[in-house]
Amino acid sequence: MKKIIKALLGISVSLAVALTLFLYWPLYQRGAPPAENEQPVDVVLIGGGIMSVTLATYLQELEPSWNLHLFERQDGVAQESSNGWNNAGTGHSGFAELNYTPELADGSIETKRAVGIAEQFEISRQFWAHQVEQGRLPKPSDFINPTPHMSFVWGDENIEYLRKRHAALIQNPLFYGMQFSEDAEQIRQWAPLLMEGRDPAQKVAATFMPLGTDVNFGVITSQLTQALQKSDNFHLELSHEVTALQQNEDKTWNVTVHDLGTDKERTIKSRFVFIGAGGASLKLLQLSGIPESRDYAGFPVGGQFLAFEASAITGRHDVKAYGKAEAGSPPMSVPHLDARKLDGKPVVLFGPFALQSTKFLKDGSWFDLFSSVTHNNFAGMLRVGSENLDLVKYLVEQAQLGDAERHAELLKYFPNAKPEDWKLVTAGQRVQVIKRDPQKGAILQFGTEIVSDADGTIAALLGASPGASTSPPIMLSVLAKVFPQQMAAGWETRLKEIVPSYGRNLNDSPALTNEIRWKTSQALQLPYLNVPDAGGEQAIPTPAATNEQDAEGDGSNKELQAL
Numbered sequence: 001m002k003k004i005i006k007a008l009l010g011i012s013v014s015l016a017v018a019l020t021l022f023l024y025w026p027l028y029q030r031g032a033p034p035a036e037n038e039q040p041v042d043v044v045l046i047g048g049g050i051m052s053v054t055l056a057t058y059l060q061e062l063e064p065s066w067n068l069h070l071f072e073r074q075d076g077v078a079q080e081s082s083n084g085w086n087n088a089g090t091g092h093s094g095f096a097e098l099n100y101t102p103e104l105a106d107g108s109i110e111t112k113r114a115v116g117i118a119e120q121f122e123i124s125r126q127f128w129a130h131q132v133e134q135g136r137l138p139k140p141s142d143f144i145n146p147t148p149h150m151s152f153v154w155g156d157e158n159i160e161y162l163r164k165r166h167a168a169l170i171q172n173p174l175f176y177g178m179q180f181s182e183d184a185e186q187i188r189q190w191a192p193l194l195m196e197g198r199d200p201a202q203k204v205a206a207t208f209m210p211l212g213t214d215v216n217f218g219v220i221t222s223q224l225t226q227a228l229q230k231s232d233n234f235h236l237e238l239s240h241e242v243t244a245l246q247q248n249e250d251k252t253w254n255v256t257v258h259d260l261g262t263d264k265e266r267t268i269k270s271r272f273v274f275i276g277a278g279g280a281s282l283k284l285l286q287l288s289g290i291p292e293s294r295d296y297a298g299f300p301v302g303g304q305f306l307a308f309e310a311s312a313i314t315g316r317h318d319v320k321a322y323g324k325a326e327a328g329s330p331p332m333s334v335p336h337l338d339a340r341k342l343d344g345k346p347v348v349l350f351g352p353f354a355l356q357s358t359k360f361l362k363d364g365s366w367f368d369l370f371s372s373v374t375h376n377n378f379a380g381m382l383r384v385g386s387e388n389l390d391l392v393k394y395l396v397e398q399a400q401l402g403d404a405e406r407h408a409e410l411l412k413y414f415p416n417a418k419p420e421d422w423k424l425v426t427a428g429q430r431v432q433v434i435k436r437d438p439q440k441g442a443i444l445q446f447g448t449e450i451v452s453d454a455d456g457t458i459a460a461l462l463g464a465s466p467g468a469s470t471s472p473p474i475m476l477s478v479l480a481k482v483f484p485q486q487m488a489a490g491w492e493t494r495l496k497e498i499v500p501s502y503g504r505n506l507n508d509s510p511a512l513t514n515e516i517r518w519k520t521s522q523a524l525q526l527p528y529l530n531v532p533d534a535g536g537e538q539a540i541p542t543p544a545a546t547n548e549q550d551a552e553g554d555g556s557n558k559e560l561q562a563l
Contacts (some may be wrong), residue, residue: 032244032256035269040252041067044270046242046284047277048072049082050221050468051461055274055475057131057224060231061498062479062491068234069268071257073241073280078221080361081278082468084342086428088320088349091213092466093121094169095178096149096322099334101165109161109168115507118174120470122506122516126499127472128220129523136227140524143219147339149212150321152187152194152204152413158324159205166207173513174506176531178209193317193337193348197415210527212320214340217468245273245288251457253288272482275460279360279431283372285460290453296462297377297434297442299384300369301395302355302362303427306410307347310421314339314346323413333394337413350410352427354398362428377434380442384434388444430464448474456482472499 043059045052048070056068074080081087094100094114101114128144131137153162159182166180181187182205188195190208198204228234237257243265244256256267275284282298308314322336333354340347360368373381385392403419410417433445448463448470459482461474476495480487496502506513510531521528 032246032254033265033267035254035267037269040269040271041069042270043068043272043274044253044255044268045070045274045276046255047275047280048074048077048221048225048236048238049080049276049278050078050217050471051276051475052274053077053221053224053228054127054471055276055478056228056234057136058475058479058495058498060228060234062486062494064231064233066233068228069270070228070234070236071240071242071255072236072238073260074363075239077225077236077238078218080363081428081430082217082221083428084216084218084340085425086362087217087468088336088338088352089214089216089340089342090149090320090336090338090469091121091124091144091147091215092117092469093149093174093209093212094118095175095209095212096151096207096320096336097334098151098153098162098165098322098324101169103161103164107164109165111168111172114169115172115174117466117470118172119505119507120466120473122174122501122520123473123476123499124470125520125524125526126501126516129520130498131224131227132523137220137223140526143216143223144524144526145214145341146210146527147212147214148190148319149209150191150319151207151323152191152321153206153324154202154204156203159203161324162205162207172507173510173531175209176510176513177211177529178207180207181205191317191319191321191337193313193414193416194321195415206321208319211529213526214320214338215469216341217471242277242284245284245458247288247290247457251455253458271457273458274478275458279364279368279429281460281462282431283360283368285451285462286372286374288453288458288460290458292451292453294374294376295436296449296451297381297384298360298369298372298431298462299381299434299444300357300360300429300431302357302359302429303352304355305349305351305353305425305427306406306422307349307425308422309345309347311346313421314348317348321413335409335413349425350413350422353401353406353409354395355426356395356399357429359429360431362426364429377436377442380436381434383442384444391444431462433463450474450477450481452478452482456484476502 043066045056052070056070059066059068094117100117102110104110128137132140137143151162153159163180166178169175170178184195184204187204187206229236239260240257241260242255243258246254248254253270253273254267255270255273256265258265275281277284279300282296285293318339320336320338322334325334338349340349358366358369407419433449434442435445437443448461448467450459450461452459459478501516504512506516510533513531518528
């Protein structure tokens with residue numbers, strides 16, 4: 001008996017030691033080579049995705065003399081979540097995403113988040129329009145294309161919700177032009193694939209917003225990187241993985257990088273570090289050791305889509321049609337049938353289907369999740385898991401789906417689809433943020449989160465949707481958070497040249513909405529709608545037409561103006 005008790009105690013002690021090592025090992029700071037530069041560079045950016053490249057573009061315009069170094073572990077930029085095949089490509093504007101407009105207990109529709117996301121995307125349009133005008137993005141149609149956004153539902157309850165949602169949203173200038181219909185023939189005209197083969201007795205409804213877009217964030221990232229490289233002050237180093245972050249007494253940072261080609265390490269000293277490494281950002285933030293990093297954990301969720309490339313299908317679907325998540329499903333599960341333009345050709349994608357994985361990056365390690373667990377976030381992760389059993393159940397069910405089950409989901413949105421017409425593609429990894437809230441404790445945080453230290457010497461971007469669509473306004477928030485002195489000393493004035501609406505809300509003014517949208521529509525070659533003021537009059541004089549658009553005196557095409 002004594003031997004059994006002794007053995008059990010030994011096992012218990014061993015497990016306790018193993019657990020302690022497991023929870024504290026991720027924070028272990030190993031030795032690193034000394035910095036190769038005595039004089040620090042101005043900025044180090046980690047990750048070659050759209051976030052880092054957008055921030056670098058801002059900084060190059062604001063401070064051309066600053067020395068910027070960008071490190072990317074892959075052999076090219078935009079290989080992970082920014083790559084066109086690794087995301088939905090939706091220019092998230094709140095037009096079609098029903099999870100942005102929840103129905104409240106009193107039956108009303110909450111529109112605040114949808115309006116906020118629409119505001120953010122207008123900033124993105126301004127930023128990209130400015131880059132087109134400056135020649136950094138040579139051809140708009142390479143990265144952004146007019147693609148109407150639709151919401152599509154069936155059943156009396158969902159139809160009534162969509163009707164109320166439409167009525168609430170069109171009170172806002174940013175949503176002017178959105179149509180609602182329960183007429184099957186009208187919906188067929190908008191999106192024939194949704195209706196052909198559908199039971200005529202099924203009640204359906206849809207909204208249609210002609211100002212939606214499809215965006216290839218990989219192209220934006222690649223073209224902006226090429227423009228950055230024209231400056232001698234920008235240094236892109238591919239196949240370089242950051243392995244250590246250590247802060248010096250003078251608040252500068254030693255950034256240690258591993259050259260994957262030569263298998264050698266070196267360290268560079270920098271005044272400021274930005275971590276924009278997608279799913280890897282959490283682990284790098286933890287590596288920095290700043291107190292703010294202790295408040296976060298992450299849970300990875302992969303994604304898959306069904307892809308159609310045959311012209312008989314892609315030539316007949318030119319919208320992004322978003323549905324409503326099934327009861328009990330998380331927001332990330334909203335199904336949508338999307339028209340895309342990838343690799344220079346039209347594609348239609350349906351999904352997403354969740355993919356269980358412990359990787360934080362598509363090309364990451366199966367150990368990513370486990371290595372991010374520390375004594376700071378372990379209890380919080382357990383609590384969030386127990387409070388989000390619906391998410392756990394959803395992921396388990398998704399992991400068990402086969403091709404037949406995926407096709408059955410597809411038929412709800414594309415009744416005539418045939419299994420032989422599609423292939424299954426794996427998209428990028430997304431890491432949902434688990435955050436310690438002062439009042440609620442650990443919570444699952446949807447959206448994006450900027451984490452910085454008290455001195456503004458380092459910042460990291462965590463989270464997912466709406467992500468890439470709102471990279472320009474998110475990076476504006478980074479600038480304001482970590483460079484307050486420079487913002488007050490002249491950056492704000494310069495930013496108003498890049499983003500003319502900076503500091504103002506378009507939704508507060510039909511006139512401002514028209515002014516800004518007209519400019520970005522011209523630069524990006526997108527359709528335009530003139531928003532009337534409260535009295536039904538045109539809010540601003542209509543500008544003259546250009547060769548790019550319909551020459552009817554108002555610069556917008558006849559179909560849109562008919563609205």
